[in-house]
Amino acid sequence: MISDIQQIRSFNREVTRRIGVLHHQFLGRNRPVGESRLLFEIGTVGKEVRALRTKLGLDSGYVSRLLRSLEKQGLVETVAAPRDARARVARLTLSGLKERQELDRRSDDAATSLLTPLDKNQRHRLLAAMAEVERLLGVGDLKISKEPADSPLANWCLAQYYAFLEDRFEEGYDPAQGQRTDSKEFSPPEGVFLVARRGMEPVGCGALKSAQPGIGEIKRLWVAKSTRGLGLGQQLLSALEKEARLLGMSAIRLDTNRSLTEAKALYLKNGYVEVQRFNDDPYPDFFFEKTLT
Amino acid sequence: MISDIQQIRSFNREVTRRIGVLHHQFLGRNRPVGESRLLFEIGTVGKEVRALRTKLGLDSGYVSRLLRSLEKQGLVETVAAPRDARARVARLTLSGLKERQELDRRSDDAATSLLTPLDKNQRHRLLAAMAEVERLLGVGDLKISKEPADSPLANWCLAQYYAFLEDRFEEGYDPAQGQRTDSKEFSPPEGVFLVARRGMEPVGCGALKSAQPGIGEIKRLWVAKSTRGLGLGQQLLSALEKEARLLGMSAIRLDTNRSLTEAKALYLKNGYVEVQRFNDDPYPDFFFEKTLT
DNA sequence: ATCATTATCTGACTTTAGTCAGATAAATAT
DNA sequence: ATATTTATCTGACTAAAGTCAGATAATGAT
Numbered sequence: 001m002i003s004d005i006q007q008i009r010s011f012n013r014e015v016t017r018r019i020g021v022l023h024h025q026f027l028g029r030n031r032p033v034g035e036s037r038l039l040f041e042i043g044t045v046g047k048e049v050r051a052l053r054t055k056l057g058l059d060s061g062y063v064s065r066l067l068r069s070l071e072k073q074g075l076v077e078t079v080a081a082p083r084d085a086r087a088r089v090a091r092l093t094l095s096g097l098k099e100r101q102e103l104d105r106r107s108d109d110a111a112t113s114l115l116t117p118l119d120k121n122q123r124h125r126l127l128a129a130m131a132e133v134e135r136l137l138g139v140g141d142l143k144i145s146k147e148p149a150d151s152p153l154a155n156w157c158l159a160q161y162y163a164f165l166e167d168r169f170e171e172g173y174d175p176a177q178g179q180r181t182d183s184k185e186f187s188p189p190e191g192v193f194l195v196a197r198r199g200m201e202p203v204g205c206g207a208l209k210s211a212q213p214g215i216g217e218i219k220r221l222w223v224a225k226s227t228r229g230l231g232l233g234q235q236l237l238s239a240l241e242k243e244a245r246l247l248g249m250s251a252i253r254l255d256t257n258r259s260l261t262e263a264k265a266l267y268l269k270n271g272y273v274e275v276q277r278f279n280d281d282p283y284p285d286f287f288f289e290k291t292l293t
Numbered sequence: 294m295i296s297d298i299q300q301i302r303s304f305n306r307e308v309t310r311r312i313g314v315l316h317h318q319f320l321g322r323n324r325p326v327g328e329s330r331l332l333f334e335i336g337t338v339g340k341e342v343r344a345l346r347t348k349l350g351l352d353s354g355y356v357s358r359l360l361r362s363l364e365k366q367g368l369v370e371t372v373a374a375p376r377d378a379r380a381r382v383a384r385l386t387l388s389g390l391k392e393r394q395e396l397d398r399r400s401d402d403a404a405t406s407l408l409t410p411l412d413k414n415q416r417h418r419l420l421a422a423m424a425e426v427e428r429l430l431g432v433g434d435l436k437i438s439k440e441p442a443d444s445p446l447a448n449w450c451l452a453q454y455y456a457f458l459e460d461r462f463e464e465g466y467d468p469a470q471g472q473r474t475d476s477k478e479f480s481p482p483e484g485v486f487l488v489a490r491r492g493m494e495p496v497g498c499g500a501l502k503s504a505q506p507g508i509g510e511i512k513r514l515w516v517a518k519s520t521r522g523l524g525l526g527q528q529l530l531s532a533l534e535k536e537a538r539l540l541g542m543s544a545i546r547l548d549t550n551r552s553l554t555e556a557k558a559l560y561l562k563n564g565y566v567e568v569q570r571f572n573d574d575p576y577p578d579f580f581f582e583k584t585l586t
Numbered sequence: 587a588t589c590a591t592t593a594t595c596t597g598a599c600t601t602t603a604g605t606c607a608g609a610t611a612a613a614t615a616t
Numbered sequence: 617a618t619a620t621t622t623a624t625c626t627g628a629c630t631a632a633a634g635t636c637a638g639a640t641a642a643t644g645a646t
Contacts, residue, residue, distance in 0.1 A: 004420055008404035011423040012312050018430055019305050032632055050593065062634055064595050086593045086642045111301035117433040119524070127297055129425035130304040136419040137311055140410040231412065325602055343623065355604060357625050379612045379623045592643075614621070
């Protein structure tokens with residue numbers, strides 16, 4: 001029987017080898033990898049040089065030299081950044097865009113070539129397994145942190161949350177119909193707003209407010225589709241309960257819609273018990289409460 | 294909805310990036326990658342330089358130089374090959390072995406570090422998904438070819454096949470008890486022996502012999518555990534039927550044990566129909582025949 | 587106005603990863 | 617015995633990838 005560690009090492013070896021070969025075959029035509037990476041990273045609308053540097057993790061001098069080389073090839077032009085004339089923005093020229101498109105096309109071809117030997121069922125299995133590996137490898141850098149409840153990040157998460165509800169609720173969802181909450185209620189010292197990130201990307205959120213003295217209420221618990229099944233909902237819930245304890249709350253209540261079966265299961269698993277309806281919000285069907293110990 | 298190609302590209306990007314970082318953190322301490330690869334490939338018992346060259350796909354001069362560098366560091370020594378004084382064998386010295394062990398340990402640590410953020414269930418899912426990806430990516434280089442039925446390769450496959458039967462049959466399996474077949478029967482012009490490989494590694498086999506004039510018999514159909522679920526059994530069966538047609542056979546018969554449910558399903562799916570027992574071999578429970586068109 | 591900081595660029599350098607054309611010596615074929 | 621082939625090595629070369637120490641110019645802080 002192959003051990004867990006052997007399985008991982010074998011995966012690492014085989015998969016990187018295979019993808020490396022693929023990359024070489026399809027992309028490694030004539031341009032050094034550094035230049036191709038840069039061409040890609042600049043994107044269709046251009047990007048500041050400092051952004052390129054941090055994103056690719058390269059030395060400033062090195063990036064500069066790569067840009068000069070791409071400029072000489074007529075693929076890139078750099079102009080001063082609009083607000084800060086020290087910084088520069090690199091943009092693709094017309095032929096740079098064409099070149100990037102070509103790289104993009106080849107990258108697609110490389111991806112396609114992995115599917116061609118497979119039948120329909122096998123393709124489906126491969127894609128599912130790839131998604132699973134990618135998701136699970138991402139668990140390591142899930143981080144939960146407090147954010148100002150009125151920050152662009154928090155608002156972005158809320159927009160995702162509302163879109164999700166709109167999609168999931170049989171009756172649709174209109175934020176204006178729901179119970180209105182001022183972002184101040186989710187701010188210290190009354191409450192808190194947590195955002196979960198994978199790397200830089202926000203993938204979940206949750207908010208705590210004070211419902212009555214000593215009783216907290218959890219709202220806006222959202223987990224991005226790409227991150228479901230990784231226990232992030234549980235992590236957020238635990239983190240919110242911890243915050244509630246720190247705020248001296250002795251109980252937490254929350255409500256949920258009948259369509260959100262995973263959420264209901266999560267609450268039950270965490271010792272929440274069903275109670276009488278405690279608001280007249282039209283969306284929730286179930287009301288829960290838990291005493292914090 | 295993320296497209297298939299986007300999913301694959303995202304997988305390629307994320308997984309290679311992540312494994313690359315890991316590799317760098319754990320292994321990329323102070324030695325160039327080329328030297329580490331060589332250190333690894335030499336193995337604990339030493340290896341001929343030409344083998345190193347072909348295995349790693351490197352230029353002869355380059356390998357030579359890498360070996361000199363490792364020699365200077367006291368990690369490797371080269372001696373003339375026992376039978377051919379032109380060739381040389383590279384062997385690890387004591388400190389070379391230690392160094393390799395250290396690399397091995399770090400590689401294990403790197404693998405382990407992927408598992409640590411996961412709970413038991415997630416670990417299981419990650420490992421399963423990795424195995425699935427690895428297997429399915431390997432489908433592309435499955436190759437079936439004729440082999441001499443008495444070659445070491447064929448015998449290796451047969452040994453695997455017998456071990457599999459021993460493991461699978463309720464009553465165990467002893468090759469000496471089964472119907473005896475001379476390897477000549479599986480050789481042209483009477484029959485054929487096919488071996489399936491993934492890359493270099495043999496992962497399946499199947500044999501065809503002449504049972505009666507114009508009637509072929511398929512024996513020794515084996516698919517390695519690591520390759521099951523990829524349709525290799527089907528490929529081997531189709532290839533054997535094709536060979537039978539080329540040999541002018543008008544029908545094929547075969548037998549199988551009740552424990553080999555996948556095999557039975559495969560035969561039924563391919564139009565084989567159950568017939569009367571046609572031998573007194575103690576192992577088979579079912580007997581099939583198919584008319585070739 | 588002055589000073590420190592930030593963003594980029596340039597020149598000079600290094601290491602890594604190779605390639606290629608012989609040179610050398612042993613083995614094999616004739 | 618001689619010629620050819622094979623396996624390795626050495627010297628001379630190149631390209632890619634990156635590092636580091638200033639130089640320069642714009643910005644922000646005091």
